[in-house]
Amino acid sequence: MNYTVDEKGFYGRYGGAYIPEMLHANIEELQSKYISIIEDPDFQLKFRNLLADYSGRPTPLYYADRLSAKYNSRLYLKREDLNHTGAHKINNTIGQILLAQRLGKTRIIAETGAGQHGVATATVCALMGMECIVYMGEVDIERQKPNVFRMKMLGAEVRPATSGSKTLKDATNEAIRDWITNPVETHYIIGSVVGPHPFPDMVARFQSIVSEEMLKQLQEKEGRNYPDRIIACVGGGSNAAGAYYHYLEDERVRLVAVEAAGEGIDSGRSAATSVLGSEGIIHGSRTLLMQTKDGQIIEPHSISAGLDYPGIGPLHAHLIQSGRAEVVSITDQEALEAALELSRLEGIIPALESAHALAALKYLDMSADDITVISLSGRGDKDLSTYMKFLDHE
Amino acid sequence: MNKINRTLKALTKPALNIYFTAGFPQLQHTVPIIESLASNGVDLIEIGMPYSDPMADGPTIQQSSSVALRNGMTLDLLFEQVSEAGKKVDVPLLLMGYLNQMMQYGEENFLRKCKQVGISGLIIPDLPPELYEEQYRELFEQQEVEIIFLITPQTSEERVRKIDSLSNSFIYVVSDSSITGQTKNISTAQIEYFQRIQKMNLHNPTLIGFGISNHESFMQASKYAAGAIIGSAFIKQISGITSEAELDGRIRQFVTGIKSGE
Ligand SMILES: Cc1ncc(COP(=O)(O)O)c(C=O)c1O
Numbered sequence: 001m002n003y004t005v006d007e008k009g010f011y012g013r014y015g016g017a018y019i020p021e022m023l024h025a026n027i028e029e030l031q032s033k034y035i036s037i038i039e040d041p042d043f044q045l046k047f048r049n050l051l052a053d054y055s056g057r058p059t060p061l062y063y064a065d066r067l068s069a070k071y072n073s074r075l076y077l078k079r080e081d082l083n084h085t086g087a088h089k090i091n092n093t094i095g096q097i098l099l100a101q102r103l104g105k106t107r108i109i110a111e112t113g114a115g116q117h118g119v120a121t122a123t124v125c126a127l128m129g130m131e132c133i134v135y136m137g138e139v140d141i142e143r144q145k146p147n148v149f150r151m152k153m154l155g156a157e158v159r160p161a162t163s164g165s166k167t168l169k170d171a172t173n174e175a176i177r178d179w180i181t182n183p184v185e186t187h188y189i190i191g192s193v194v195g196p197h198p199f200p201d202m203v204a205r206f207q208s209i210v211s212e213e214m215l216k217q218l219q220e221k222e223g224r225n226y227p228d229r230i231i232a233c234v235g236g237g238s239n240a241a242g243a244y245y246h247y248l249e250d251e252r253v254r255l256v257a258v259e260a261a262g263e264g265i266d267s268g269r270s271a272a273t274s275v276l277g278s279e280g281i282i283h284g285s286r287t288l289l290m291q292t293k294d295g296q297i298i299e300p301h302s303i304s305a306g307l308d309y310p311g312i313g314p315l316h317a318h319l320i321q322s323g324r325a326e327v328v329s330i331t332d333q334e335a336l337e338a339a340l341e342l343s344r345l346e347g348i349i350p351a352l353e354s355a356h357a358l359a360a361l362k363y364l365d366m367s368a369d370d371i372t373v374i375s376l377s378g379r380g381d382k383d384l385s386t387y388m389k390f391l392d393h394e
Numbered sequence: 395m396n397k398i399n400r401t402l403k404a405l406t407k408p409a410l411n412i413y414f415t416a417g418f419p420q421l422q423h424t425v426p427i428i429e430s431l432a433s434n435g436v437d438l439i440e441i442g443m444p445y446s447d448p449m450a451d452g453p454t455i456q457q458s459s460s461v462a463l464r465n466g467m468t469l470d471l472l473f474e475q476v477s478e479a480g481k482k483v484d485v486p487l488l489l490m491g492y493l494n495q496m497m498q499y500g501e502e503n504f505l506r507k508c509k510q511v512g513i514s515g516l517i518i519p520d521l522p523p524e525l526y527e528e529q530y531r532e533l534f535e536q537q538e539v540e541i542i543f544l545i546t547p548q549t550s551e552e553r554v555r556k557i558d559s560l561s562n563s564f565i566y567v568v569s570d571s572s573i574t575g576q577t578k579n580i581s582t583a584q585i586e587y588f589q590r591i592q593k594m595n596l597h598n599p600t601l602i603g604f605g606i607s608n609h610e611s612f613m614q615a616s617k618y619a620a621g622a623i624i625g626s627a628f629i630k631q632i633s634g635i636t637s638e639a640e641l642d643g644r645i646r647q648f649v650t651g652i653k654s655g656e
Contacts, residue, residue, distance in 0.1 A: 018493055020450045020519035022568060025548035163456055164446065176449045177573045183548060281494040282447070284520065294469050295498035296446040 001322060003248040003315070009197020010286075012322065014314035017196035019284045022180040026188075027196055029103065034198045037102050038095070038205055050094045051209060054127070055084040057091075059210075061217035061373070066345040073366040076218075076227070077348070077376040078210060078243060087351065087378030088207060088239045089120035093189055095206030097124040100187035107131045107186045111161075111175040113140055113168035113235065114306035114353065115147025116378055117191030122156035132156040135174040137167040140305045147382050165299035168235070168309045172283050192236025193313035196284030200241075200313050207242025214373060215246055222371055229366070231256040232375035233356040235306045237313035239377035244319075254326065257316060258360045260302035261329035269301035272329040273312045274320050282311040288320070303332035303386065304352035306378075328360040335359050336390045339380060351378030352386065397486045397514045398540055398563035401437060402599050402620055409621025410612070410652060411438035411601055412628050413490065415458040416475065417467030418444070419635050424475040425482075427632070430642045432483035434649040438601075439483075440517065440623065443472060443491030450519040452573040454626035458633070469499055473511050480512035488542065490517040501530065505537040515540035515563050523557050531560070544568050547587045551594065558596040567591060567602045567619060580614050588618035609655035624652065 009015045009031070019027055037043055051057040059079045068075045080088035093110075100108060108130050112118030118134040125132035134151055138160045141148050151158050161170040172194075179188045193200040193207075211230075219225040226247060232240035234257045247253040262270035270276060277288040280295060289311035290298040302308040312320075319325035330338075335352055338359035343349045350358060354377045366372060380387065395403075402409055412431055416424045424441070431439050444462035448455060476487060489508065496504045496518065508516065516539055521530065523543055534541055540563040545554050547570065557565060569584055591600060602615040603623030615622040631648045635641050650656060 016525075017522070018520045018525070019522060021522070021544040021549060022450065022546050022573075024522065024546075024553075025550075163460070169447065173447055173449055177452070180450065180573050280497060281492075281520065283449070291494070291498065293498060295492075295494040295496075296463065297494075 001324065003319065003324065005197065005201040009201070011315050011318035014285070014287045014317040015197055015200060016286050017284055018281050018286065019196045020180065022183065023196070026179065026183050030202070031198050033103070034099065034202050037099055038202070043098060043102070046098055047095055051091065055090050055094065056082060057209065058213040058217070059083060061214060061221065063221065064346050067342065070345060071361050071366065072368055074369065074371045075361070076371065076373045078214060078373055080210065080239060080375060080377045081348070081350065081354070081379035085116070085120050085123050086381060087116040087120065088210065088242060089117040089191060090123065091209055091242065092191070092203050092206040092238060093117070093120040093124045096187070096189040096202070097128050097130070100130070100189070101128065103187060105185060105187035107133070107182065108189055109133045109135070109175050109178050109186055110189045111135045111168065111171040111191060113137070113171065113308060114304065114351070115140065115144040115151065115382060116306065116351070118156070118158070119147050119150045119154070121189050121191070122151040122154035125156060126154045133178065134158050135161050135171040135178070137161045137165070137171045139166040140168065140171070143386065144305055144382050145385070167300070167305065169297065169300070176283065192238040193241045193315055194236040194283055194285060194311065200285065200315055203238050204241040204245060204315060207238050208245035210239070210242035210375070211244060211246040214243070218371070226250055226253050227371040227373045228252070229254045229256060229364070229370060229372040230375070231258060231357045231360055231372060233258045233307060233353045233377060234312055234316055235309050235353060236311070237316040239375050241313065241315055243373065243375040255319060255324060256360060256364065257320060257325045257327050258356045259327055259329045260304055260307035260335070260356055261331045262301040262303070264331055265329055271300035271302040271308055271310065273310060274327045275329060277311070285314050287311055287314045287317040304335060304356065306351070306353040307356060328363050330356045330359040336387070339387065348376070349380035349387075350376055351380050352383045354378055396538065396540055396563060398438070401486050402564060405437060405620070408612070408616030409437040409601060410435075410649070411440055411603070411621060411623040412436050412649070413440040413442060413623060413625035414628060414632070415442040415444050415455060415462050416472050417462035417465050418458040418629070419461065419633055421465040421467060423638070423641060424472070425479045426638045426641055427645065428479040428487070429482055430645040431649065432485045434646050435653065436485065436649055437621065438486050438488060440488045440490050440625070441472070441476065443469065443489055443495055445492045445495060448492065450573055452626060454629050458629045469495065473507050476513060477511035486514040487512060488515040488517060489513050493518050493520045502533055505533050505539050508539045509537040513539060515542050517542045517566060519544060523560055527560060542566050545591070554591065554594060554596070558598055561598045564599045564601050564620065565596065566623065567600045569602050569604045569606070569615065580611060585618070588615070592618050609652055612652050
């Protein structure tokens, strides 16, 4: 099975670029140039240097002793939370801002859910002296306040998205509308492996540094360069794409995608796209999404703003549909409990998104000598107010 | 010849195409709006299929779409309403919506239904011409439904020619890089763009849309095209109306105003 994107931007039957004519020139420019730009040695040098000196890569692959003891298996955490700005999102924004410069763009827009991608975008815009506008759903502005403030402090303008569920999907709509209105000078730094081709592949390539490091780190620590299993949460799917990337064709490695079940799959307040979704088009890509029989997109729910999205990237739709990846759905409550567990066992407070990946451990059939890598995509600072409410309750 | 190009060919004055969102302001207003537009001399009617995530639309149309969906609008109901309206008016009816709506209905089903209820053409902004040609052209032709493509100031000449060759009704000239509903005065850069398209001598007539809001902009745009399309400005006029009589009065006033400036 082939899991890389084809010439027209498809992963199997998913992907493509279903875009209005107003975006054609921009998307075509990206499609025709992104690979040659990314593969250019000078670009790679700049990208790698920034990842190392600015973001602090490589991030550790940490053997979680007490967590391993609890689950009676060998568990590693890929510490994306230790990146500058606190999540994997910056791998992508460093790549895309360099690309935007190559394209001669002067204005950057982005969408954000948890605010991590917004902060990572505002950060690289400050670094490069570029104008930055971040669209964020009104609901998310409320629940991720520290990140809103960080973006402002970094000089970005945060514009509230007030339509629909006022979350990530709506922020993405607004960003696309901005791009339609300002196509010439603006680059849209999309925050996950979603959107029209070439965004899913481009973002996956920038995030692939995660599994590139895992190859080496596992070799050093375990004497073999692959794990038995990789677990990652999937909002749009960028941290998962990065953690899977170099193992996509390696069938020895089981891929586990963790979705947000919200208040429960059947509760009507969920974001478990692969269970509740069907094939359709969202944000310019053919993929799985939650929709009515008339094709109206259903407003999702997750306690975690970064997973509160009614679709998944086309790569993941393909991995799931082909059986290459298995899916675990985790409720709000389970994620909160997993966050508390990691905090108490390892002294690491994870992001609510990453806590979903951790919560999947209890559902997996792992033997004692299995090696599992969990993508710890971000840290929990932004979620403290949610955690405080939860702890008050307990 | 199809109904759209027959209508456009017969006109001696600029064509006025009005867009409205089905099921807005009230669920049952679709038919009365069509009747009223037709009896007031509108040449083409573009019926919006309300969508939850209309990415090419500005706040006015977004808002009207959410209201229509909240009112209970569905595709099945829309087809029923269009079928009823089609018995009363002879103006070409177009549908505008997003590809996912057509996909979920089943593309072939959708097109068959369009033909059955008398829809002459479709505007699907997120269906690019390449994909249309590869996957949809045959289906459209079988059901005799016309596709209407958009072009923008960034669309290359080669691409405009390609779109012209795929079209058999009219081409929708997006007046500026924009989403719907942003009203500005027509600038010299836009006029140069309209003239550039006009000089290409395309097979298909063009209609200019996005940002046309009053008699002046309608007449000005029509100098460079067969006519123009008005959407958001019309939606604003009928927003909040509850009675059909008031609706009819407001539509007469609006359409007369656009055509004559009074
Ligand atoms: C820490 C963290 N993990 C995961 C995600 C989900 O995004 P993705 O699925 O693209 O990795 C987010 C999104 O905001 C995030 O902030």
